[in-house]
Amino acid sequence: MNWAEAFVQGAVWPGIIVTVVFIVAIAAELLAPRRRLSAGLGWRWGNNFSLAAITWVLSHLISIAVYFTAGTWAAQNGVGLFAEHPDWFWLPLASLLLVSQFFSYVTHRLFHRYPLLWRVHQVHHSDVDLDVSTSYRHHPLEPLVFMPVVTPLILLLGIAAPAAVAYQGINIALTVFAHSNLRIPEWLERGLCKLIVTPDFHRLHHASERRYTDSNYGGIVPWFDYLFRTASHRPYAEQEDMELGLEYHRQPADSRVDRLLLAPLEAPPPAAARGTTA
Numbered sequence: 001m002n003w004a005e006a007f008v009q010g011a012v013w014p015g016i017i018v019t020v021v022f023i024v025a026i027a028a029e030l031l032a033p034r035r036r037l038s039a040g041l042g043w044r045w046g047n048n049f050s051l052a053a054i055t056w057v058l059s060h061l062i063s064i065a066v067y068f069t070a071g072t073w074a075a076q077n078g079v080g081l082f083a084e085h086p087d088w089f090w091l092p093l094a095s096l097l098l099v100s101q102f103f104s105y106v107t108h109r110l111f112h113r114y115p116l117l118w119r120v121h122q123v124h125h126s127d128v129d130l131d132v133s134t135s136y137r138h139h140p141l142e143p144l145v146f147m148p149v150v151t152p153l154i155l156l157l158g159i160a161a162p163a164a165v166a167y168q169g170i171n172i173a174l175t176v177f178a179h180s181n182l183r184i185p186e187w188l189e190r191g192l193c194k195l196i197v198t199p200d201f202h203r204l205h206h207a208s209e210r211r212y213t214d215s216n217y218g219g220i221v222p223w224f225d226y227l228f229r230t231a232s233h234r235p236y237a238e239q240e241d242m243e244l245g246l247e248y249h250r251q252p253a254d255s256r257v258d259r260l261l262l263a264p265l266e267a268p269p270p271a272a273a274r275g276t277t278a
């Protein structure tokens, strides 16, 4: 079986998992919402999913083609740490999880640190509510910035298709979970946020107050936030009233899909400029 065949076969179960998580997360956040949404659902979902479709066509397809080509080349040429063991699953999966989440954490901090990167990433942060649709709200340039980070990892590790696809399934499912407006009991939230990124943990990253926006960078695991002391918490009850989004771009028109696409051309207001703090 070549890499392409394995990818298609290996994509079935993660695809099913991702679809189930997506449907369950939307149903759960509608049935047991953590917060009352402040903006119209139809307006937000229409714009967020429109941007997602554009980002998918313009950007994700290019990224996938590059990753696919790199993975196929690595497998055919025996390149990478696990190239000699294409039948291994758990160790390559754990290695990929650890290494990619570390680089994801570092890249995310750079997005917040450098003004030009922030102009791209602010599109994700300007949503004034947080729910499943926010996890898809990324400017088309954002996945392309990750490409020079992810491609060398594929070549370095030489991960076989089943583990690579399983990782993608876990990554997408946990990213959707982290952005959901799902109410989780306090006792469970308190324990779970040490292990994976929970909705409360990630919602703080979307708070408009800068000290919280620049914390909790972990995508699906919070381990590097605890290690590098960038984790923050607020009392359980305060999550319900805290303001989300940015200190600017707060009007409904700011979330219109054409404005989101053009947002990187415009510098943030001086008071919200990046590069002024670490």
Ligand SMILES: [Zn+2]
Pocket: 108, 112, 121, 125, 205
């Ligand atoms: Zn961010």
